[in-house]
Amino acid sequence: MRFPPCLSNLINRRNHNHSRTDFFIPVSMVIKLTRISILDHDRCQPKKCNYVCIEYCPGVRMDEDTITIDEKTKKPIISEELCSGCGICTKRCPFKAISVINLPEALENPVHRYGQNQFELFGIPAVTSGDVVGLIGPNGIGKSTIVRILSGELRPNLGDFQDPPGWDEIINHFRGSQLQNYFQRLSKGEISVVHKPQMVDRIPRYVKGKVEDLLTGIDSDRTDEVIETLEIREIMGREISNLSGGELQSVAIAAAALREADFYYFDEPTSWLDVRQRLNAVKVIRSLAEAGKSVMVIEHDMAALDAMSDYVHILYGKPGAYGVVSNRRGVRVGINTYIRGFLREENVRFRKHEIEFKVKPPRVGEAGDILAEYTALSRAYPEFKLDVDEGTIYLNEVITAFGPNGIGKTTFAKILAGVEKPDEGKVKKKIKISYKPQYLSSDYTGTVEEFLYANAPSYGSNLFKSEIMRPFNLEEILDKPVSGLSGGELQRLAVAVALSREADLYVLDEPTAFLDVEQRLMAAKAIRRIIEGSNSSAMIIDHDIIFIDYVSDRAMVFSGMPGVEGHASAPTELRDAMNAFLGEVGITFRRDKETRRPRVNKPGSFLDREQKELGEYYYLKTE
Template identity: 45%
Template sequence: MSSPESRAAQKDRYAAIIDQDDVTEEVRNIALNYDPLNRSGREGFHVTEDGELHIDDEKVIEEHRIVENRIPNDAIRIVRLPAERGQLIHRYGENGFRLYELPAPVEGAVVGLLGPNGVGKSTALRILAGQLKPNLGALDDERGWDGIVREFRGTAVQTYLERLREGDVRAAFKPQRVGRLPEEYDGDVGSLLEARDERGASDDAIERLELDGLLGRDVDELSGGELQRVAVAATVVADADTYLIDEPSSYLDVGQRLAVARVLEALSERKRVVVVDHDLITLDLMADTVHLLYGEPGGFGVVSRPLSTRRGINQFLKGHLRAENVRIREEAIDFLRRPDRPDDDGEPVVEFPTLSKEFRSFSLRTEPGTIHSGEVLGILGRNGLGKTTFAEMLADIVEPDAGDVGGGVRISYKPQYVSPSFDGSVRELFATETGDVRSRGFETRIERPFDIEPLYERDVRDLSGGELQRVSIALALARSADVYLLDEPSAYLDVDRRVSLATQLRAFVEREDAPCLVIDHDLLLLNYVSDRTMVFEGEPGRRGIGRSPQSVHEGINRFLRTVDVTFRRDPNTGRPRVNKPGSQKDREQKRSDDYYAA
């Protein structure tokens, strides 16, 4: 039988999430004096011997929201946990994050993990990798492996944990932040793959992931997309029985994402593969089953039962897990339905002629075009075709060899790769870059829509990839400019954050009546947010040509033709799904030149 500490009650419960760094003397006094348990003579909030504010999990009740509502900051959050049920796998500290349930790797299958950031996906991977021993919520005693395994009797997780106990699991782990790879390895790509190749698989990985041209390059010279593919290759060539892949899609174009998916599919025929990814299209293609993770980011996370990939993604979008009768968000994600666009194209803001730029081994030419006020221009194409160079020519960072963008247009630019180079807090960064961050205008335009306030007191260097991305986007939009240019804003953002970005970006552009150019590889995001698209074609790394702006459907259809991929629509949600290459649907759509079924 499961112990009371490790098995959550099957009814609505509440938890107190306490940020000790924000607990001031005022917060402490409010918590102690207004706690309904303390006022009735029982113990609720109290101060520990270490001087920290604390309350036992099982004592938190709905009435503790009185305390939350009275404190002047977010030091205490009382969250309702209608779904905090099942096996408590791990808890970080007395009032720290809690993970319930655990996904089981399956031999011969790709298991996908889908959910917002901060609900335990990385914790689950660390446990499966043997890097973190689950404590089942018990902080004051060292749980032995025998006791841990007994808690999972009769489940698929039991078998996997037994193998962990015996040291019989060899896991290869690709981390989320591939930008740190140059810090861990000093040398060229070829030497790295040779050193990591334990099963004679490097030649196949190099061919499938198109790494031939990178073998002589030093790792610290690679772009984000190149680092991602090298990190995937260095992981899959290891001799392991379980492969844990955290966010392999970031910075990759559609063709590269599909190539990674096929590498992992092939690997799973003989191994166990678990993948965390926020790109629904890629996850849909490669996963055999998915677990949905939900909860309160930073507070708790629950791992759902395994679902078929199609059913799991659809239920994730609708926000309701039918078998478990759990609603994971208040409203369904309406990410795939484009809002109505006004007929008026707006006034021309930027008119650019044919532009060209020659580098040592790469040439770029872009056709002429006009960017109008109040529109979002989505820019798409494979990596290495000059999309970022085009953006830098517009932003006057790179000077074209031929053609003149013209002066007098202020462009606020968020670069493709963001790094935590600022030494100070997020509040100090915004104050330095934009001036007063306390004005009502800043609050309504930037702070609330892009959820920046919770990050204000955090040091910029301590932000996660997704948090740093949010700050960089908000910083670019906070500047006074005629044109806003965002290069790969979806990288490291989870699906919910991408939905929020798309919605808030549309509202920002319409409110400011200023154009925004968005370079991204997430076709769902571009389909939703764009008024028109600009497609880049050519030979990656050798030559690129940027086509004049065209309609969204025409642009995406043209792009998919270049990567030889067709999409159909899911009959229940309307979301685009990749057709299997050579399938009847794939052949039919190619014959009719309808690569992006409407």
């Protein structure tokens, strides 16, 4: 066994006059750790730093091959067997590309590792017929790796990336578990898989034609049922290239659900969907499990995840470095455990603080604390008209706007931002607005840092570093090309740029799309700090009920006929706005007794009927 230098010095130290060892360390006192070293290849730039990690490594100075150079990539290779874990290379690296992590002994046997100094996954969820299994955890923690393994796209190497095991060894590794039979069938090609991708906005790039051509071309006796449930009959004749984000999402869910398979995987199925559409998606996904299929869902909207899943697995660790799959839990217990940030059975705390939900929204500003006022507004297009009631925006408040897709929320945001001008009415007081659009472009050819230099006025300032750079974890993507960012990374960048501008009102259109739960919480806190620190306000368009409940002071309800006419109410107290909106949708929510988070009531249940009779669609006042 190789000891760290501090122990080796003590063990090997000898008295000049005696041959015995002065110090003896009992074996029982030696704590065994599994150490992994991670190198971010995107951030590592040896040409600029001239291998400072090698220069300062104590092991290299002792003529050990602790850090060597890969002949092909010219990147450093860190030996985890020789690394003492001193942390000097992590501190000296100017690009923060190195992470050295000590893992508990319990994490000795990984399911998969991508390569030397690359991501490592510990554990894998069991797949059972007739259940929807949800995965919840940060982005970059291994959820996609899990699905690639279960779909047969990636064979688990059990940590041995140099000499990967064959199917017999893999099956033997999982003997005695439900996964043994699953991998036996998978190895023989007896399991078919359907995958609904995350980035549905890219579908038009490789799928052409009309919606009806896509869906009716799938041999299924459930076509009409799925089309009606997802309410997409009206867009069947439209070209896929002309669909909105929400419409693309619904079509993608339909196309996946109509195909015949054993295992269905849905990656973030509620992004860009409004509340009603999210519940429709839940019905379709649940119907697959009820038909005896195995379903796995990655979802960051906790209300939707709660409604669609039977069980959940929490994933924790360090994004981009390693991920650990927790034990299976019932959906309510699992989500509440995630909110608390502590896994009691595993004795692991993965978040410092519990997420807290307030039963009553904060009070709005006092009379006189007015940021802006607008008269009744009207904007007409050839096929759509929007009418907005007169309203007031107060200083230091967050107003959320919610309603069906295609009802005019984005149009109203553009009117406030000055991008669109109303046909009737006006904003009484001219205010400076920073606007983040709903759909984001990744066509920029430079890096994230270059993009920030060009678009974020406060980039480089101490305020930007403390209030935006750190909360949004932008340091880890600074050297990445904007065109290569994931959906979540692109969203974080867009929200950060919008908040970096000096403004009276920050208008953010769907800022939570593709963000994980932790990032949504981070975004909510960052928005609150910035508007309070700059004496400004924010208007947020979003569909995540839990995020809305967490961040809102007041809310606006948009109603009408999507794509034809829309009506926006004046900003009002959150609970009143939610009751009005959910009353139209026909959905009721309750508060979880332990965490106070909003939960969807099962349609037709006792609580659902009781709340509808009382007109309390959001939650009962006694809760």
